[in-house]
Each structure stands twice: as C-alpha cells, then as structure tokens.
Amino acid sequence: MDKIEHIGIAVKNLDASNELFRKLFGAPAYKMEEVLSEGVTTSFFKSGPNKIELLAGTNENSPITKFIEKKGEGIHHIAFAVDDIVAEIARLKSEGFTVLNEVPKKGADNKLVAFLHPKSSNGVLVELCQEIRD
Ligand SMILES: CC[C@@H](C(=O)O)C(=O)SCCNC(=O)CCNC(=O)[C@H](O)C(C)(C)COP(=O)(O)OP(=O)(O)OC[C@H]1O[C@@H](n2cnc3c(N)ncnc32)[C@H](O)[C@@H]1OP(=O)(O)O
Numbered sequence: 001m002d003k004i005e006h007i008g009i010a011v012k013n014l015d016a017s018n019e020l021f022r023k024l025f026g027a028p029a030y031k032m033e034e035v036l037s038e039g040v041t042t043s044f045f046k047s048g049p050n051k052i053e054l055l056a057g058t059n060e061n062s063p064i065t066k067f068i069e070k071k072g073e074g075i076h077h078i079a080f081a082v083d084d085i086v087a088e089i090a091r092l093k094s095e096g097f098t099v100l101n102e103v104p105k106k107g108a109d110n111k112l113v114a115f116l117h118p119k120s121s122n123g124v125l126v127e128l129c130q131e132i133r134d
Pocket residue numbers: 008035038040042053055063064066067070071076077079100106107108109111113115117118119123124125127
C-alpha cells in the first residue's frame with residue numbers, strides 16, 4: 001500500500017459542508033461527483049498534498065446514511081492508493097482481512113475501489129484505490 005489517497009468524511013448536508021470546508025481550507029471543492037452504485041454524492045478538497053472526500057447519502061440504504069444514523073457525522077473511511085488492486089485484495093485476504101468486494105468497483109475520481117470490513121481492521125473502514133489507466 002502506498003500513501004493515503006483520501007480521507008472520507010460522512011456529512012448530512014453536502015452544500016452546507018462544502019461551505020464549511022471552503023472556509024476551513026480557504027478554497028472551494030475542486031470536484032463534485034455522484035456515485036450511484038454507492039448511493040452517495042461526493043465533493044473533493046485539497047489540503048496541501050492531501051485529499052479530503054466529503055460524502056452525503058442519497059438514499060436510506062446508502063452506507064453513509066446508515067453510518068450517520070448509527071455514529072453521526074465524521075470520519076467514515078481512510079483510503080490508500082495501491083498500484084495493483086487485484087493483487088492487494090489477494091494479499092490482504094491471505095492476511096485474514098475481510099474484503100467486502102473481491103471484484104474492484106468503480107469509485108469516484110477515476111478510481112477502482114475495494115473495501116475492508118471495519119470489524120477486521122480495528123474499527124476502521126479501509127478503502128483501496130487504484131487509478132484507472134486508459
Ligand atoms: C465515492 C465512492 C468511493 C470512493 O471512490 O472514494 C467511496 O468512498 S464510497 C463510500 C461509501 N461506501 C462504502 O462504505 C462501501 C463499504 N461499506 C459497506 O459495505 C458497509 O457500510 C459496511 C461497512 C459493510 C457496513 O454495512 P452494514 O453491515 O449494512 O451496516 P451496519 O450499519 O449494520 O454496520 C455494521 C457494523 O459496522 C459498523 N460500521 C459501519 N460503517 C462503519 C465505518 N465506516 N467505520 C467503522 N465502523 C462502521 C457499524 O457501526 C456496525 O457496528 P456494530 O453496531 O458494532 O455492529
């Protein structure tokens with residue numbers, strides 16, 4: 001696993017949080033994207049070399065809606081950049097982690113993504129991200 005690719009933060013109201021984080025970072029979101037398969041709308045901010053992903057749920061079954069119901073707003077996941085997501089999924093499975101989707105799926109910002117169940121990683125939802133190459 002390489003560097004942290006982004007930190008995902010669950011929010012109730014994306015417009016209100018976009019404004020809050022604009023004030024925090026002194027610059028607006030550089031991108032917004034809906035990911036239908038995850039039931040989320042997202043926005044992305046830069047903080048120096050780091051990337052913050054805000055996520056709001058778009059339906060009641062969305063992982064974000066369910067997370068906020070249980071735990072409230074806040075840090076939802078940490079995403080790590082990987083070179084070869086298929087190899088990394090196999091490696092982490094063999095190390096005993098529970099991989100939530102063994103077939104990588106399309107995430108936001110031109111990435112293939114996979115998740116590890118937080119119960120297998122000390123309560124932290126881990127996302128693996130591989131840049132989609134043309
Ligand atoms: C925008 C696309 C992409 C990107 O490109 O960056 C994204 O980031 S998408 C982000 C949203 N998508 C996901 O989170 C997909 C992976 N998540 C899941 O599959 C599920 O959320 C889950 C982790 C399997 C939990 O689902 P489920 O079991 O249906 O929900 P429960 O509410 O019953 O939770 C069970 C258990 O797990 C705890 N939990 C849930 N989410 C988290 C979390 N983010 N961090 C830590 N713990 C989490 C939850 O509190 C429950 O615990 P207990 O109450 O102790 O049982």
